[in-house]
Amino acid sequence: MIQKKVCILGATGVGKTSLIRQFVEGSFSEKYLTTIGVKIDKKQVDVDQTSTQLLIWDLEGIDRYCGFNPRYLRGTSAFFVVMDQTRSQSLIEGMEILHMARDHTAVPAIMIINKCDLDSAWHWDADSVNQRASEFDNCFYTSAKTGENVEQMFTEIARLSLG
Amino acid sequence: MNSSLFQALGIIDCAILRYMGRKHFEVIFTKDEWFFDLLPEATGNSKFELAENSAFLNDFLLDAEDFWQKHNTGQIHSGIWTENTANRQLHLEAIAAYAGGERFIVINNMQHEYKEQQKTLQVARELLISNDKIQAQHQYLNDRLSKVLSQNASLLELNLPIQQAIEHASIGVIITDQKFKPITFNPASWSIFELDPQSADTTPLAIVTDMFDDQFPEIERLKAHRSSWSGDLYWHYPPRYHKWLQCEIHPVMDEGLGLKHWVITLADVTRIKYLLQTNEDLALHDSLTGLPNRQYFWQTLEQSIRAEEHFFVMYVDIDKFKNINELHGHLTGDSMLISVSKRIKKRLQRSDFLARIGADEFAIVIKPSPDIELEPGSDILDRVTDIAAVLREDSRSPHFTERDERCNLPLRIGIASYPADASTTEAIMKAADLALHAAKLFSQDPIQFYSSDLKTASEARLRLESQLREAIAKEQLQVYLQPIYDLSSGRIVKAEALLRWFPTKDSSIGPDVFIPIAEQTGLIYPLGKWVITKVCELLTVFKQHNINIKLAMNVSPRQVSDRHLFEFIKSTAERLGVDAHKLELELTEGVLVDNYNKAQKLLNSLREMGVTIAIDDFGTGYSSLSYLKHLPIDHLKIDRSLISDIDTNEDDRAIVLAILAMATQLRLKVIAEGVETMEQQEFLKQHRCASAQGFYYAKPMPLESFIAFMK
Numbered sequence A: 001m002i003q004k005k006v007c008i009l010g011a012t013g014v015g016k017t018s019l020i021r022q023f024v025e026g027s028f029s030e031k032y033l034t035t036i037g038v039k040i041d042k043k044q045v046d047v048d049q050t051s052t053q054l055l056i057w058d059l060e061g062i063d064r065y066c067g068f069n070p071r072y073l074r075g076t077s078a079f080f081v082v083m084d085q086t087r088s089q090s091l092i093e094g095m096e097i098l099h100m101a102r103d104h105t106a107v108p109a110i111m112i113i114n115k116c117d118l119d120s121a122w123h124w125d126a127d128s129v130n131q132r133a134s135e136f137d138n139c140f141y142t143s144a145k146t147g148e149n150v151e152q153m154f155t156e157i158a159r160l161s162l163g
Numbered sequence B: 001m002n003s004s005l006f007q008a009l010g011i012i013d014c015a016i017l018r019y020m021g022r023k024h025f026e027v028i029f030t031k032d033e034w035f036f037d038l039l040p041e042a043t044g045n046s047k048f049e050l051a052e053n054s055a056f057l058n059d060f061l062l063d064a065e066d067f068w069q070k071h072n073t074g075q076i077h078s079g080i081w082t083e084n085t086a087n088r089q090l091h092l093e094a095i096a097a098y099a100g101g102e103r104f105i106v107i108n109n110m111q112h113e114y115k116e117q118q119k120t121l122q123v124a125r126e127l128l129i130s131n132d133k134i135q136a137q138h139q140y141l142n143d144r145l146s147k148v149l150s151q152n153a154s155l156l157e158l159n160l161p162i163q164q165a166i167e168h169a170s171i172g173v174i175i176t177d178q179k180f181k182p183i184t185f186n187p188a189s190w191s192i193f194e195l196d197p198q199s200a201d202t203t204p205l206a207i208v209t210d211m212f213d214d215q216f217p218e219i220e221r222l223k224a225h226r227s228s229w230s231g232d233l234y235w236h237y238p239p240r241y242h243k244w245l246q247c248e249i250h251p252v253m254d255e256g257l258g259l260k261h262w263v264i265t266l267a268d269v270t271r272i273k274y275l276l277q278t279n280e281d282l283a284l285h286d287s288l289t290g291l292p293n294r295q296y297f298w299q300t301l302e303q304s305i306r307a308e309e310h311f312f313v314m315y316v317d318i319d320k321f322k323n324i325n326e327l328h329g330h331l332t333g334d335s336m337l338i339s340v341s342k343r344i345k346k347r348l349q350r351s352d353f354l355a356r357i358g359a360d361e362f363a364i365v366i367k368p369s370p371d372i373e374l375e376p377g378s379d380i381l382d383r384v385t386d387i388a389a390v391l392r393e394d395s396r397s398p399h400f401t402e403r404d405e406r407c408n409l410p411l412r413i414g415i416a417s418y419p420a421d422a423s424t425t426e427a428i429m430k431a432a433d434l435a436l437h438a439a440k441l442f443s444q445d446p447i448q449f450y451s452s453d454l455k456t457a458s459e460a461r462l463r464l465e466s467q468l469r470e471a472i473a474k475e476q477l478q479v480y481l482q483p484i485y486d487l488s489s490g491r492i493v494k495a496e497a498l499l500r501w502f503p504t505k506d507s508s509i510g511p512d513v514f515i516p517i518a519e520q521t522g523l524i525y526p527l528g529k530w531v532i533t534k535v536c537e538l539l540t541v542f543k544q545h546n547i548n549i550k551l552a553m554n555v556s557p558r559q560v561s562d563r564h565l566f567e568f569i570k571s572t573a574e575r576l577g578v579d580a581h582k583l584e585l586e587l588t589e590g591v592l593v594d595n596y597n598k599a600q601k602l603l604n605s606l607r608e609m610g611v612t613i614a615i616d617d618f619g620t621g622y623s624s625l626s627y628l629k630h631l632p633i634d635h636l637k638i639d640r641s642l643i644s645d646i647d648t649n650e651d652d653r654a655i656v657l658a659i660l661a662m663a664t665q666l667r668l669k670v671i672a673e674g675v676e677t678m679e680q681q682e683f684l685k686q687h688r689c690a691s692a693q694g695f696y697y698a699k700p701m702p703l704e705s706f707i708a709f710m711k
């Protein structure tokens, strides 16, 4: 079976770990436990009759306590940048993270706007989101809580990682 | 090697593997079962081949091999990772090392470190996120309100959505008039202070004002200068209530830049502070730079004053830091702040106290200390002066971002001393703040010591500023006209529009005084628009009197950076039916060099429209002349300072000749300013200078005189 490494990037607390957990275990927890370092999860995804084993690298949120470490991107076939729609700062930071990642890799990137079960930050303006989405290969509105679009985002990254 | 030896040596919980090549390892030491959970393939034999049980370790092996190939000493670390094995969850870190000619992988069990790090970061990140959210709310409300309030004639006309947003906001919102008299309180602003609007004998604004007076003495200057502020205030209402409030205060201007309102927003951040207090280090330190925070700084000041020590306070501000965030993003902005703080720290001694007291503001307390040997004959004041100079000098070399982009972060510094300048904590900060403000105003003197003269000057300036504001609003300034002569024909071909201000019948204030103030306060925008309109009107008057000449006007740097400048010129000219070919814009060299891209765009649009461009004050500053070739420029105006000594000063004469020669080459026409004598005129004429203006021909004069003069 083909193995593909994918990374999940984003600012702190946007729901990276929760999305993976929802995808891999089908569960969700309200309690926030910040990730330290790296954790890799595996799950098989079928795209057009091809079974792919995704190695999903959950990375520590990038913020002032933890800088961006490009080493983890090595060998990745595609990556997510997750943003939290209740926190507009996470959009700005997500874009910075995309640009930093782009200095090191040209593989496909997917924009994830998470927590869409919650009210969006009232000042999140759709135009600026769309404009930024155009810098990515695809974009999903997801909820790690309800599971909305979670399956889809991982199927899509598997598809993109197959090239 | 024998494992009991490792144990006897107290070596930590780890596994040591010798690398034999091609994924083959020999187990040198392992202490605990966890290792076999991680790599079951190693069970039972000391030599094994790495299987696919740990994706992370396999990945790290690639880094390790790379490292071993390039180095033969030292080590690299993988960083912490988490691994779920059949029996347990492990937190590990791998190290690749080269020792004694052999290659090793060490795997450390980091259970304990992980827990510690997790605990601290959990608190820190929850704080960061809550803070982010509150910050965003403040910002959203303020942005929306400023926009709506600056346009609407009255608060009653606030549109419904924003009104509802305010009503339902979880943060307190207070709107006042320009004199700080309350107009609106939203429900949250009452409930934050546990007040019932029906029965309260005070108002949220009264409480906020009291807190400001005690805790943020800079408020007065802030109000006077219409600047914004954000920070934390402590509200204590014994015995029941005490809260930490994050407060923002912003002025709202109307389009003419008159002050209309103040907007104050308040959020209860007690919980955040409480979380902080569970971790004392976080409570007194700034999480970004690790430096003491404002609260800690304040305590230190108070202690020093109580101990009646002599000391200096240096208030340090990064020039235009906001641009960095806008240009490079907040993460980069943050790392630049760290870089700046490190640079400052390097220049200080242990006894000096450095704190971060605002977004881009630092403060340093400097005391005489027995540990520091001063040069013979010098004292603490010399040391302070030296430090300030060194910090400023250091700050002139650029910082570099992670992506290797240059960031210029020059510092400005205000300094006050205790007890010479003030006797209380509040007063000393006010003094340092005033000095810093002066350092920001006077671009040539980025370091300022507090003095009573400075205070007087600052007050005078404030008065002038408000006078100017009023004069602009009431259109009390005047446009004078000075003719410009063609030297070969002796005819008037053009006039320059010059601003004049007569506050009273027999006093006048020069543009060299009021233009910089207008620039610094942003009053230049309404003033500039007024001048453009006036100049176009004058051209229509010229037409009525059959005066067929061009009219030149000055444009300041800040106007050039206004995106709407071109649009405004164009629409005004069209509205008044002015032929664009009759307009000329004068810009200084500095604008073109500092703001090249914007200037280029503007000049190209103007050229297309038919407006001509002259470079003012030419020859006084910049050596970078390359822009002359690339920009659509028509005239150079030689600065008066070069002309005035042309008869006596050889250097000046040489410069003027060089300018004339260069202009010929570049096909630019030269206008000499400040011509006062016949000798000067003859010299210029002889060297083919195209035109001239100055007292020798005529002083600037009001419109009526000018018309008479032309006839």
Ligand SMILES: Nc1nc2c(ncn2[C@@H]2O[C@H](COP(=O)(O)OP(=O)(O)OP(=O)(O)O)[C@@H](O)[C@H]2O)c(=O)[nH]1
Binding pocket: A010, A011, A012, A013, A014, A015, A016, A017, A018, A019, A029, A030, A031, A032, A033, A034, A035, A036, A059, A060, A061, A062, A114, A115, A116, A117, A118, A142, A143, A144, A145, A146, B125
């Ligand atoms: N309502 C809702 N909450 C979510 C969603 N996704 C995550 N959360 C919550 O957001 C918080 C942070 O989620 P995490 O998955 O730990 O975030 P993270 O990006 O992994 O955070 P770091 O590891 O610290 O960078 C948790 O309290 C989650 O319960 C979502 O889609 N909807």
Ligand SMILES: [Mg+2]
Binding pocket: A016, A017, A018, A033, A034, A035, A058, A059, A060, A061
């Ligand atoms: Mg996480």
